[in-house]
Amino acid sequence: MLQMAEPFKKMERTIQTETMDETIEILRGVRLLNPITNFDEVVDVAVSKDSIKWIKIASGKSSGLWLIPGLVDMHVHLRTPGYEEAETLETGLKAAIAGGVTCVGMMPNTSPPLDSAELAVVLKLQGESLGLSAIEPIPCVTKDRAGLQCVNFQEFAKSGISCFSDDGSPVQSDEALNEAFSSLALFNGLVIEHPEVSSMAAGGAVNLGRASRETGTQGIPESAEFLDVKRCINILRKCSGGRLHLTHLSSPESIRLVHEAFLNGLDVTCDVTPHHLVLNEQEVIDSGPIAKMNPPLRSEESRKKILEMMKSGFVTAVASDHAPHPHSKKTLPLSSAAFGIIGLETMLPLTVDVLLREAGMSPLDIIRLLTTGPASVINTVVPDVDVNKPLNMVLFDPQRKWLYSDTFSKSSNTPFLGQMLTGRVLRVWLKHELFREGEFV
Ligand SMILES: [Zn+2]
Numbered sequence: 001m002l003q004m005a006e007p008f009k010k011m012e013r014t015i016q017t018e019t020m021d022e023t024i025e026i027l028r029g030v031r032l033l034n035p036i037t038n039f040d041e042v043v044d045v046a047v048s049k050d051s052i053k054w055i056k057i058a059s060g061k062s063s064g065l066w067l068i069p070g071l072v073d074m075h076v077h078l079r080t081p082g083y084e085e086a087e088t089l090e091t092g093l094k095a096a097i098a099g100g101v102t103c104v105g106m107m108p109n110t111s112p113p114l115d116s117a118e119l120a121v122v123l124k125l126q127g128e129s130l131g132l133s134a135i136e137p138i139p140c141v142t143k144d145r146a147g148l149q150c151v152n153f154q155e156f157a158k159s160g161i162s163c164f165s166d167d168g169s170p171v172q173s174d175e176a177l178n179e180a181f182s183s184l185a186l187f188n189g190l191v192i193e194h195p196e197v198s199s200m201a202a203g204g205a206v207n208l209g210r211a212s213r214e215t216g217t218q219g220i221p222e223s224a225e226f227l228d229v230k231r232c233i234n235i236l237r238k239c240s241g242g243r244l245h246l247t248h249l250s251s252p253e254s255i256r257l258v259h260e261a262f263l264n265g266l267d268v269t270c271d272v273t274p275h276h277l278v279l280n281e282q283e284v285i286d287s288g289p290i291a292k293m294n295p296p297l298r299s300e301e302s303r304k305k306i307l308e309m310m311k312s313g314f315v316t317a318v319a320s321d322h323a324p325h326p327h328s329k330k331t332l333p334l335s336s337a338a339f340g341i342i343g344l345e346t347m348l349p350l351t352v353d354v355l356l357r358e359a360g361m362s363p364l365d366i367i368r369l370l371t372t373g374p375a376s377v378i379n380t381v382v383p384d385v386d387v388n389k390p391l392n393m394v395l396f397d398p399q400r401k402w403l404y405s406d407t408f409s410k411s412s413n414t415p416f417l418g419q420m421l422t423g424r425v426l427r428v429w430l431k432h433e434l435f436r437e438g439e440f441v
Helices: 006-017 089-098 117-129 153-157 174-187 210-215 223-238 252-263 274-278 282-291 300-311 347-357 363-370 372-377
Strands: 025-034 039-047 052-057 066-069 071-076 101-106 134-137 163-165 190-193 243-246 268-272 392-403 420-430 432-436
Touching: 025 363, 066 363, 071 089, 071 347, 071 363, 071 372, 089 101, 089 117, 089 420, 089 432, 117 134, 117 153, 153 174, 174 190, 174 223, 174 243, 190 223, 210 282, 223 243, 223 252, 252 268, 252 300, 268 372, 274 300, 274 347, 300 347, 347 363, 347 392, 347 420, 363 372
Parallel strands: 025 066, 071 101, 101 134, 163 190, 190 243, 243 268
Antiparallel strands: 025 039, 039 052, 066 392, 392 420, 420 432
């Protein structure tokens, strides 16, 4: 346990000598889930305006609420610069806080593409000035995100940036991918691949199979994903070093390949999205463009297999792939509507509910997928919930049923809006309390 026995006595003495005007609130009977220390106990926690003063085994019964670290969402589209009609830094980061996400990995398919260190630093600082979630910029692997010629990784390394992606597209050129692995290995850098064989996915809108037949639109096969996973792993295998992360995997075969490569000693990880865990292709058949995403929602058989693989520990992170679009781009016919849904506010409830109920995973293992898992992949600080650490934590009710009726995002493209969800973020602290019961404090 963190600092339970002897240090607590000291803490209590410290509190007694503090000035009278410091308000200390006791969160009673909360289940503290801390993946850093593998701590999972029902405790009472004393919180001042900027830190935890003490943590003790609960004196009374459990409240049923969870106290967890602020979440790290390693795959977020903030749409700035260039697409501010869909999202701004402020609206995106407010949606993040409302979802309990205190650190976001910002994807580079902006306009212009995020391929310069100057722009990455400006965005990070602009994010910081808002006093909301931290931004970890994830710039392009290749210039102009064109998939051909690598950016100058060293320029980014000087600013402490080590993770790169051409997300929205794969890194098209084998040579560029090879160069990226070799160059990034010098400073523990990472390539995050959006795995897709573009020629196989081109023109497709939904899963190849029942969804493509029933909607009469062109399908995208799972092989369009896992054949690119295979290509990337083969290139990495021939390099002397390098790290690869495969994002938003929708095919069990992709995850199997990642796990096989990991067992063979390669530094390969992957994430899945909450919507691929919760929904199958029936959703796009029933709801149309609002449930159109890339990769598409797959068959129920694939979804079930992925849940099994989650339980077996084959997946390192869950990431939202928060992809805001204006109403006009999601109300087009299925074949031409934009791909993607917003997901920052629904990531925690959807993930916890489906992995508890359908995969039988432990709460601590689920929270790991949303905190230490992604943080270790993108080399960011792992949020800790402990005495005298800066506040970075979320109070979550895993049982609470609530109507997801409004969003802080500038866009509202998600099939979950208007639905009853199970599990609600009640409060969020980041340096101090920021969010409580649906409103910013
Ligand atoms: Zn992507």
